[in-house]
Every structure is written in C-alpha cells, then in structure tokens.
Amino acid sequence: MSCLGVLFSVDQKTVDLIKELLSDDERVDYIREVLEVDYFENNPQWVYELDKAWDGMHRTLTDGELEFDNDDYPLSHVILGGEILCENDNYIIVLKDKEQVLEIAAGVSKVSKEEFAKKYFLLDPDNYDSSVDEEDFEYTWAYFEDSISFWQKAAQENRSVLFTVDQ
Template sequence: MACRGYFLALDEPRIALVLAQDGDDEGLIEVIKELDMTDVPDECGVDKAWDGIHRCLTEGRLGGEDGTYPLNAVVLGGLPLYQGDDYVVSYNTPAEVREVAAALTELDLEPFTAKYWALDPDEYGAVVDQGELAYLTRYLREITAFYQRAAKSGWASLFVADQ
C-alpha cells in the first residue's frame, strides 16, 4: 500500500454513520470508501506528508499519544477507529476540530522546522532536506486551511491513511 493520507470533514449524518461502525474494521472501511465516492462536506489530501507533519507537531515519533494536545490530534492523536494493521483512521469531534484549528492558526513554524531538522532520516524513512521541508510545510498550510473551514462549519474530521 502507498501510505497516502487524507482528511474528510464529517457533518452530523456522516459522523453517525462512521461512529456506528465501532469495532467493525471492515464496516468502517466500507463506509469510508462510500464517503470517498460521495460528496463529503470537505476533504484534504496530504499524500505521504502526514507522517512528517505529525512528527514535527509532536516529539518526532509516529504515534497517536506522542506530543501534547491539540497539536498531536492534527493527524494521529484523535480517537483511533480502526484496530487492524491495514489502515490508520483517526477521528476528531467538532469541538476538537475547533481546538486543533485554533492551535494550527497560531502555530509558530520555527519549532516545527527545528523538529524537522532534528528527525533521524533512518527512523523517519525519508531524506531530511530543504525539498522535503517545503513539501511538509505546503501540506501543513493545506491542513490548516481544512481545519479552519471545518471548525467554522462545525464539522468533525476523519484522518485516513492506508498502511
């Protein structure tokens, strides 16, 4: 699989549909695939940048419990909905989306950049250079805009990545 990630905004009916799959990984992925083929309120593709962005917003590792809230909830720190190994699915409530949007809006890029340059390329699994940093910051701007739109509209968010 490609490890590409994306965010979906969820309104109330879609929140209920996703949360109704509690504990059913196969059902959850089917619902997500259906949402992908319909008009969700908003979406944001992030390619493989989600990994580096999460590491730079937290403590440099890849895990939902790394870092501090609300920045750790941007990508992986929300409620994990998928329990298997094939996907990562993380859910943030509308209230959490508002808090994440506010934190991203106020984000100082200097610590983000410092954490990026401190990444171990072997652990990160990618080269650490200026081009990769530009790639991450471009997608970080898109994620910030996504969260701002979702917060303004009162939507929840779902982050999805295949493994």
C-alpha cells in the same frame, strides 16, 4: 501500499453512522466505497489530501514519533491523535470531534514556518521513511500550511474531522 493520508470534514450524521458500524472492515468499506466517492465527486470542499506528508507533519507536530496521541494537545491531534475508529495492518481511521477541531484549528494557525522547521530538522532520519532534508521539509511544510484553511473551515462549520490512511 500507498500510505496516502486524507482528512475528511464530516457532519455528526456521518460520525454516528461510522461509529455504528461494528467492524474495522465495515468502516474501511464505508470510507472507501461511500465517503470517498461522495466527497471526492460531490463535496471536494470537505476533503484535504495529505499525500505522504502526513507522516512528517505528525512527527514534526509531536515528539518526532509515529504514535497515537503523543506529545502536546492540540497539535498531537492534527493527524494521529483522537478517537481511533480503525487501526489494522491495512488502514487507519482517527476521529477528531467538533470540539477538538476548534482547538486544532486554533493551534495550527499559530505554528510559524520557523517553528515548524526547528522541530522538523530534529527528526531522526533513521526513524523516518523519508530524508530529513530541505526538499522534504518544504514538501511537508506546504501540505501543513495548506491544511490550515481546511481546519479553519471545519471549525467554522462545526464539523468533525476524520484522518484516514491506507498502509
């Protein structure tokens, strides 16, 4: 599996539609067959691809673990925190509602590169699927730093955000 993470900034209609779907399989199919196609082709301004950096970002912004809702809010909600809409062996979908998006946007804007580096280099290399080194730090920081404008735009437009990753 590729483990590529994506953030989608979605309107309330889309949130309601996804929540109405009854099974994980239906939600995953909707994300893959409808949302991804529409957003990547027609609405790229509402998509932010995280590649594999999402893992290091989450660990750095929390307590170093890859868990849901761990450590301090709102940074705990940048990746895995929020309402879990799907968690199975193949896919994860987590929703951050409009109010959380406002708080996340404010929170990520305050994170300095120095603060991020300090927490990043505390990661346990035995518990992380990548090397804890300068190259991975720069890769992870670049994705995090670039995500800040995505969060700010989602907050300004009063939108929710979905984090998705195939495992």
